[in-house]
Structures are given as C-alpha cells and as structure tokens.
Amino acid sequence: MTTSSQQETVFSNNQLSIDEIPVLKTLTLLPISKKYRALNVFLIGMVALVLTGIATGLRFQRFWSLPENLVLAYPYVVAGVVAIGGVWALYHFFADVRIFYAIREQDISKQSGLIFRKLSCQPILRVQHVEVNRGPLDRWAGLASLQVFSAGGEMHTFEIPGLSLERAEQLREFILVHKDIGAR
Amino acid sequence: MTAPETSSNLASHSGRSHGLKDDASIQSQGSEAGLAEPKLNVETGGDWQRLSLISILYFTIRNITNAAQGLVYAIPAVAISFNIWDNLFSLEVLIGAAVLILSTSSSGVISYLMYKFRVHNQHVEIHHGVFQRRYTNLPLWRIQNVKIERPFYYRPFGYALVVLDTAGSGKEEAKIVAVPEAYAEALKKQVLYEKAQYDEDELEEPTGVNLSNGPGSSLPLRDTGVRAPDYTHANEEVLNRRSVKDIIIHGITNNRVWIILGVAAPFYDDVFGIVSKWLADKGLQLNQIVGEQTVAWWQFGLYAFVILMMIMALVALLSVGGALFTFYGYTLSRAGDRYIRRSGLLNKLEVSMRASRIQMITAKQDWLDKLLKRVNVYFEQNSTAGQQIQELMSPNKLIVPSVTEYEAFALSQEVMPGCDLRTQHYQTISKRFIRFWLLIAWTAPLLGVFIVGAVTAHVDIMIGAVTMFILVALLLTLRWWRWGIAFDTKYVYIRRGRIGVDYQCFEPYKAQQVIIKQSVFMKRKKLATIKFVLASGAVTVPFLPEEYVYQLADRVLFEVESTRRSWM
Numbered sequence: 001m002t003t004s005s006q007q008e009t010v011f012s013n014n015q016l017s018i019d020e021i022p023v024l025k026t027l028t029l030l031p032i033s034k035k036y037r038a039l040n041v042f043l044i045g046m047v048a049l050v051l052t053g054i055a056t057g058l059r060f061q062r063f064w065s066l067p068e069n070l071v072l073a074y075p076y077v078v079a080g081v082v083a084i085g086g087v088w089a090l091y092h093f094f095a096d097v098r099i100f101y102a103i104r105e106q107d108i109s110k111q112s113g114l115i116f117r118k119l120s121c122q123p124i125l126r127v128q129h130v131e132v133n134r135g136p137l138d139r140w141a142g143l144a145s146l147q148v149f150s151a152g153g154e155m156h157t158f159e160i161p162g163l164s165l166e167r168a169e170q171l172r173e174f175i176l177v178h179k180d181i182g183a184r
Numbered sequence: 185m186t187a188p189e190t191s192s193n194l195a196s197h198s199g200r201s202h203g204l205k206d207d208a209s210i211q212s213q214g215s216e217a218g219l220a221e222p223k224l225n226v227e228t229g230g231d232w233q234r235l236s237l238i239s240i241l242y243f244t245i246r247n248i249t250n251a252a253q254g255l256v257y258a259i260p261a262v263a264i265s266f267n268i269w270d271n272l273f274s275l276e277v278l279i280g281a282a283v284l285i286l287s288t289s290s291s292g293v294i295s296y297l298m299y300k301f302r303v304h305n306q307h308v309e310i311h312h313g314v315f316q317r318r319y320t321n322l323p324l325w326r327i328q329n330v331k332i333e334r335p336f337y338y339r340p341f342g343y344a345l346v347v348l349d350t351a352g353s354g355k356e357e358a359k360i361v362a363v364p365e366a367y368a369e370a371l372k373k374q375v376l377y378e379k380a381q382y383d384e385d386e387l388e389e390p391t392g393v394n395l396s397n398g399p400g401s402s403l404p405l406r407d408t409g410v411r412a413p414d415y416t417h418a419n420e421e422v423l424n425r426r427s428v429k430d431i432i433i434h435g436i437t438n439n440r441v442w443i444i445l446g447v448a449a450p451f452y453d454d455v456f457g458i459v460s461k462w463l464a465d466k467g468l469q470l471n472q473i474v475g476e477q478t479v480a481w482w483q484f485g486l487y488a489f490v491i492l493m494m495i496m497a498l499v500a501l502l503s504v505g506g507a508l509f510t511f512y513g514y515t516l517s518r519a520g521d522r523y524i525r526r527s528g529l530l531n532k533l534e535v536s537m538r539a540s541r542i543q544m545i546t547a548k549q550d551w552l553d554k555l556l557k558r559v560n561v562y563f564e565q566n567s568t569a570g571q572q573i574q575e576l577m578s579p580n581k582l583i584v585p586s587v588t589e590y591e592a593f594a595l596s597q598e599v600m601p602g603c604d605l606r607t608q609h610y611q612t613i614s615k616r617f618i619r620f621w622l623l624i625a626w627t628a629p630l631l632g633v634f635i636v637g638a639v640t641a642h643v644d645i646m647i648g649a650v651t652m653f654i655l656v657a658l659l660l661t662l663r664w665w666r667w668g669i670a671f672d673t674k675y676v677y678i679r680r681g682r683i684g685v686d687y688q689c690f691e692p693y694k695a696q697q698v699i700i701k702q703s704v705f706m707k708r709k710k711l712a713t714i715k716f717v718l719a720s721g722a723v724t725v726p727f728l729p730e731e732y733v734y735q736l737a738d739r740v741l742f743e744v745e746s747t748r749r750s751w752m
Contacts, residue, residue, distance in 0.1 A: 021738050021739060021742045022738065022741070022742065023734070023738055024700070024734055024737055024738055024741070025734050106741075106745035107741060107745060113701075115703055115704050116701060116702075116703045117701070117702045117703065117704070117707070118699060118700070118701045118702075119699065119700045119701075119702075120697060120698070120699040120700075121697065121698045121699070121700075121737065121741055122696075122697050123695075123696075123697075123741060123744045123745050125744060125745060125748060126695075126696045126697070126744065126751065150696040150697055150717070151566055151696050151719040151751065152696035152697050152717035152718065152719065152722070153717075153719075153721075155722075156696070156697055156717045156722065158697060
C-alpha cells in the first residue's frame with residue numbers, strides 16, 4: 001500500500017455518514033457454555049470444603065493440643081468460610097450466565113459483569129497473539145478459554161472464558177487466518 | 185538484505201517524496217551515502233572484540249553499586265550482631281572493607297576479561313557474565329531503541345555506552361559497555377537504517393506517517409523520514425531547548441526531590457540523628473514543647489509553621505537541584521522521523537523515539553504551573569507492561585519540561601498536526617459522577633467519624649468530619665468540572681484534573697481495544713463509561729451520555745478497522 005492510497009482510504013473514510021458505521025449496540029451476543037457456571041460453583045464448593053476440612057481436621061485431631069482461643073474460633077471460621085463461599089458462588093451463579101461474546105468480521109467483543117456491565121471490543125487488526133488456555137478442571141469439563149493479547153498490555157488481555165474446546169479452537173483459527181494478522 | 189532490494193526501496197522512496205521540493209534532493213544524497221557508508225563503519229568482522237580499557241572502570245563501579253545494593257539489606261543484621269560504629273576502625277572492619285573493595289575492583293577486571301562482542305553480518309553478538317555466561321545475539325533490524333549514555337568518567341576519554349533495546353522485554357537489553365563515541369554514533373545510525381529498511385520490507389507501509397495534509401504543513405521531512413537513512417546530524421533540527429531558568433521553574437513547580445532523595449537514601453538515619461542532636465544542643469526539645477504546656481498554642485503553631493516553611497524551602501531547593509541534574513542542557517530535536525532528547529548534568533542521557541511510535545500526547549499543568557503559565561508535555565510511546573521505569577529516564581515517555589503554553593501548542597502541533605487541545609468543545613461528564621463517589625466511597629466512613637464524634641461529644645471531631653466531607657465534595661466537583669472528552673474526526677481529546685488541568689490527545693486509529701462499562705444504575709440514567717486501551721496505557725472517561733459513548737466507540741473502532749494503519 002502506498003502513502004497516497006492510504007491517505008485516500010483515510011480521506012474517504014471521513015466522508016462516511018454516521019449511519020454507515022457498524023454499531024456495537026446491535027451486536028448479536030452468543031452465550032458461553034453453560035458448564036462454565038456449574039464448574040465455577042463446583043470449584044468454589046470444593047475450595048470451601050477443603051478449607052472447612054482443614055479447620056475441622058485441626059480442631060479434632062489428637063496429636064497436639066490447640067490453644068483455647070483457636071478452639072473457640074472454630075465455629076466462626078467455618079461460618080466465615082461458608083458465608084464467603086456462598087456469596088462467591090451466588091455471584092458466579094448469576095454472573096456467569098451473563099457472559100456473552102460476539103464476532104464480527106473485524107473484531108471480537110465480550111460482555112460480562114453482574115452489576116457493572118462491561119463490553120469490550122478487540123479489533124483483530126491489533127491482535128498480537130492468541131492462546132487457548134485449558135486448566136486441569138477445564139480439561140475435565142471439556143472447556144477452554146480464549147486469550148487474545150494486544151499491545152495494550154497484560155492488564156488488558158481480552159479473554160473469553162468457558163468456551164467449548166471446539167468453539168475456542170474455531171475462534172483461534174478465525175483470528176489466525178484473518179488477513180490482518182501479521183500485517184500488524 | 186541485498187543491494188537490489190535496497191535500491192528499489194530507495195527508488196520508490198524518491199518517487200514518493202517527489203513533491204517535496206528541495207528536501208528530496210538532500211534526502212536522496214543522504215540515502216546514497218547511507219547505502220555505501222555505514223556497513224563498513226560498524227562491522228567488526230568475525231573476530232571477537234574486547235572493550236576499551238576504560239570499561240574496567242565502568243564494570244568496577246557497576247559491581248560496587250550492585251554489591252552495595254545487596255549489602256543494604258544485610259546492614260541491619262550486621263549492625264545487630266556487631267556494633268560497627270563503635271569499632272569503626274578496628275582490625276576486623278578494616279579487613280572486611282579491604283576484602284570487599286579488592287574483590288569488587290578485581291571483579292571489574294574479570295568482568296572486562298569476560299566480555300567480548302562483535303558486530304558481524306548485521307548482528308550484534310555479546311558474550312558476557314562471570315559466573316553465569318550469557319550470549320546475546322541481536323539482529324540489527326530487531327533493535328527498537330538505541331540509547332547512548334556518557335557517564336561522566338567516560339567523557340574526558342571520548343567513550344560512550346550503547347544500550348540496545350528490543351521490543352520484547354526489558355530483560356533483552358544489550359549493552360556495549362565502552363566504545364569510542366564516533367563508533368557509537370555510527371552503530372546507532374546503522375541500526376536505525378537497518379530498522380527502517382526492515383520495517384519497509386515487512387510492512388509495506390509508511391509507519392512514520394502522520395498525515396501532514398494541507399498546503400501549510402511545515403513538516404515535509406516526516407513523510408519520507410522512515411525509509412531514508414537520513415540520520416545524519418546535518419538533518420537534525422532542534423525543536424526545543426530549555427534554559428537553566430526553565431529548568432529551575434520546572435524544579436519549583438514539579439517535585440523532583442526524589443532524584444536527590446533517592447541518591448541520599450542510605451544516609452537518612454544519620455541525617456535525622458544529626459538534626460535531632462543539633463536541635464537538642466540548641467536547647468530545643470520537640471517532645472518537651474509538645475508534652476508540657478510551657479508554650480502557648482499559637483507559639484507552637486508558629487514554630488511549626490516556620491519549620492514547615494524551612495522544610496518546604498529546602499525541598500524546593502533540592503527539587504531544583506534534581507531538575508538541573510536530569511534536565512541540564514535539555515534539547516529536543518528531530519532527525520528524520522525521530523525525536524531525540526538529550527539532557528543531563530553529569531551523565532548525558534539520550535533518548536530517541538520514532539514519531540510513529542508516539543501513542544499519545546499529554547500536556548500536564550499543575551496549579552503552580554497554571555500560575556506560571558507553564559506546561560509539561562509528554563510524548564508517550566508503547567510501554568512494556570509491568571516494567572515501571574522512572575518516568576524521567578524512561579524511553580517510553582519523552583518529557584519536555586515546563587514549556588510555555590504557546591510552546592506546548594507548537595509541540596503538539598509538531599507531533600500531531602492539526603491537534604488543538606484547548607479550543608475543543610469538550611463533552612463533560614454527568615454530575616452523577618460527584619454523587620456516585622460521595623455515596624460509594626466517602627459518606628460511610630465520614631458519617632462513621634461524625635457519629636463517633638457525636639457519641640463521645642467531641643465537637644472538633646464532628647466539625648472535622650463535616651469539613652472533610654465538604655472538601656471532598658469540592659474536589660470531586662472540580663474533577664467533574666474538568667473531566668471531558670472531545671472528538672474532531674481526527675483526534676480524540678481528553679481533559680481532566682482537579683486543580684491543575686491535564687490534556688491528552690491520541691489518534692483514534694491507534695486504539696488497541698475499546699471498553700464500555702455501565703452499571704445497572706448508570707443504564708437507568710442512560711450513562712456509560714468509556715475506556716480506550718492504547719499501547720501506552722488506558723484512558724477512561726466516566727459518566728458520559730450512553731448515546732455519545734456508543735457512537736464514539738463505533739467511530740473509533742471503525743477508524744481502527746477501516747484504515748488498517750499500524751499503531752507502531
């Protein structure tokens with residue numbers, strides 16, 4: 001592309017009327033896998049269980065004696081773990097079904113959040129590299145998360161969690177074969 | 185890179201720069217010279233080179249500072265186990281010190297012996313490290329930034345330190361520790377040349393272009409700068425100089441104390457000890473004054489005020505010193521498509537930045553700056569995340585300290601033609617911003633304090649809480665009043681600040697990501713927050729009309745996706 005043709009593109013671009021620009025508001029949003037919520041709630045349950053288990057184990061073991069205060073604190077610790085776990089699980093129960101994503105020709109978008117809704121849009125032109133991530137639990141549930149890195153830095157990694165593996169691979173492929181990748 | 189390729193590039197280049205009158209001829213001359221010359225200059229051949237002997241000094245100083253930094257953490261332990269100050273000149277201490285000094289200075293020699301480099305086949309190769317041998321191989325065209333440093337002890341001998349930076353991470357930095365200054369310059373020229381060639385081959389796109397359209401454009405060099413090896417000093421044009429007066433103003437308006445304080449950090453305890461001892465000698469016992477009611481409260485207040493003033497004056501003085509230390513002899517110049525900043529009192533520091541790499545211009549004006557009508561201008565480049573370098577030294581931010589308002593305008597015009605920060609019509613944010621932050625963050629704690637005051641019947645606490653609340657509300661109001669965004673189809677502008685004002689300006693096509701945030705409550709009021717992620721960092725403008733936010737997001741995304749211009 002030469003300088004002049006570039007300038008023309010930019011120039012003609014400014015001539016477009018507002019109506020012709022693609023609109024984010026009318027995105028058709030796709031939900032992520034339903035398993036994702038189940039997996040998260042399950043995970044929180046397990047963490048809470050393990051923590052309670054450790055506390056209980058310490059409380060009722062017979063190898064050494066605990067200070068009096070710790071014994072008294074035991075019910076509160078358990079209650080605290082259960083309460084925090086409950087709130088956390090409740091959040092995921094309601095928030096995870098509100099994670100959506102959308103693909104357009106030129107960009108990928110994600111909407112998430114329960115009270116604070118966030119819609120982020122990542123132009124594929126600006127993608128530096130793509131990863132499909134699968135933790136052990138993700139593998140067990142047949143899920144994967146798609147991570148898209150731009151020059152915006154670690155803090156702003158675009159991530160769609162809880163995709164089925166096929167869908168994640170498909171999206172990765174879509175981004176990789178996109179003609180803008182490699183052109184920077 | 186083969187010769188035919190290069191020449192075809194040059195041909196296309198001169199074709200493009202056709203309309204550029206007299207500059208074109210200079211450029212092509214420069215490029216022919218560049219084509220023939222630099223390769224001979226910098227290549228050291230297949231043999232490994234040693235540094236010049238002066239580098240022993242550098243290595244020694246570096247090793248000593250490294251050792252000292254490590255030892256700082258050991259000092260408390262040593263001090264506890266062995267009262268070093270009482271036996272300052274005892275045999276053990278002297279032996280210890282001697283061993284330390286000897287080992288570090290001999291380590292300088294060893295480091296020197298273990299360091300070899302060569303510039304061969306367009307690669308910079310370095311073998312270094314004593315215990316952990318490292319081999320660094322940098323192709324010239326991968327190098328993003330070249331910094332030439334001249335520590336003061338190099339200067340009499342005409343040597344320089346070349347720091348080669350790759351885009352990857354901060355760790356992948358290579359230093360050629362001591363080379364003659366002329367060689368350093370030649371190497372830099374060669375690197376920039378290779379880089380420009382490589383970029384052109386790779387991108388097939390003029391990365392250095394900021395559309396300087398319109399007949400009145402005074403910057404014909406910019407469009408052609410990328411592909412022309414015109415990095416000779418003949419083409420360098422100084423854009424801005426800072427006089428000592430400007431730097432003193434900068435020192436007063438901006439707190440640069442840390443430059444001095446950072447250097448002096450190891451001696452804090454001693455200094456405080458000496459000061460309090462001195463005060464005690466003068467018969468002034470702070471805890472006496474506060475503890476006993478021997479002095480009237482207004483007297484005490486006066487003392488405190490005077491001391492505060494003295495400290496402030498001292499701080500200002502230190503700050504001026506710090507500013508002079510870093511910014512003495514400041515020049516900002518343009519060579520081709522690069523901006524080069526040179527400054528420093530003892531160590532001359534040079535930072536250069538490609539014009540196309542600039543993501544954002546920031547003009548910061550604190551309240552004191554406002555009074556003196558000065559502005560700090562920053563050109564922000566992509567930052568390597570998680571790596572916080574001191575902003576003044578950072579190659580990611582090019583600062584032009586304390587320029588006048590007109591100069592700030594001229595500089596922003598220079599980097600982003602047609603950008604006017606002040607005369608924009610800014611879309612201000614909603615008043616709900618004030619209410620939101622008051623309610624969410626401040627009401628509960630201050631109400632708590634107020635209730636505590638009421639319960640314990642302390643009127644002063646109650647008054648304090650109320651004043652605090654009013655103060656916070658005022659500051660939030662100021663913040664609300666300042667915060668705004670504007671878009672003039674070419675640039676996005678952001679204005680923010682509380683008492684001072686900051687302006688930011690970026691080209692929409694450089695956005696990496698666009699984020700719209702909206703809470704349930706904001707949705708009800710048809711408000712939304714917009715956030716642009718740029719390679720230099722993110723900018724957020726909260727509580728804007730929903731309609732405006734969506735339109736702006738669509739426009740910016742369209743700009744990115746339809747123009748397909750590189751952000752680098």
